[in-house]
Amino acid sequence: MTTLTDRPGTALLVIDVQNGVMAASLDSAAVVERIAGLVERAREEGVPVVWVQHSSEELPRGSEQWEYVPGLQRADGEALVHKQYGDAFEDTDLEDVLAAAGAGRLVVAGAQTDACIRSTIHSGFTRGYDVTLVGDAHTTEDLSAYGSPPPAGVVAHTNLYWSYQRAPGRTAAVVPSAEVAFTA
Template sequence: MTRFTDRPNTALLVIDVQNGVVTGAPRRDEVVANIDVLVRKARAVGTPVVWIQHSDDDELAEGSESWEYVPELVREESEPLVAKRYGDSFEETDLEQVLAGLGVGRLVVAGAQTDACIRSTLHGAIVRGYDAVLVGDAHTTEDLTAYGAPSPEQVIAHTNLYWKYQTAPGRRGSTVDTAEVEFGDSEPR
């Protein structure tokens, strides 16, 4: 359904699963394990895995331990790495060029943080013409209840619910669990 009729491929986006982003996040180990399953599934059938890595001048300074990806997830040298400084992984990055070069019109999205970079990237993708599948049990966020936000579990559940029904002309969003994701000839549901 993607607007990109010349881009039949799917890519897995792994967003910001960095030490300083997911340390202390709810279900951290479960989410990282699910992302590892997704990466292995994608690699097994040749689906591109694109890694997104956030940096800033404070807590995620490039080269710092907090900026590094968690040790459980290892990017292969051949897999694209997109550096970003904004929530939307498309903003002022080469993500669009990477995806175009891979013939990708459909994205499967996992990572952190649910209420920031995940949401921003999902919306950025659908606005730009991509179908975007959120893996509901493969994203997490920090606890921001001290600032008036809902609990992380509520943020995750709400994001999963509303993204499941997201549509735009000629493209759609959806939410599935890790076990339901199949890469290859069939489109992830």
């Protein structure tokens, strides 16, 4: 259970599923489809959906690359967190958004596995959140030219190590999208 005992709720974090990020990502169409299904289920169950959107030199705010992919649309009233660093908590209002929603448990999907997903799940976990990574709903591009394993290896390794993450008073888990339970 979360160490944030006054926050019994769950939030779905949809991280950086933007045109410029997903264009070269592994299995992007299938990942977007699974995320869309998670968003729909979260909405049906009254679970807050929090959209995280990265901006950088490669993803200038307002550009086509910066926009979320066409298959995912933020609904009126759903939180949008703008970030400039990999960690969605770093120099953003994400913590305030989650506190206002009463969320102590995070379900995380999106991109990029080896950057923004990795840093956000670790950051959330160290801040006291229970963190579930949706194992078939995160992806990355091929960075093997820089020494990284191929994208499928990055996704598999992240799922592997996150499934064994432990800390006092918190849980970490990896589940496929079909098995995500938004209630603890």
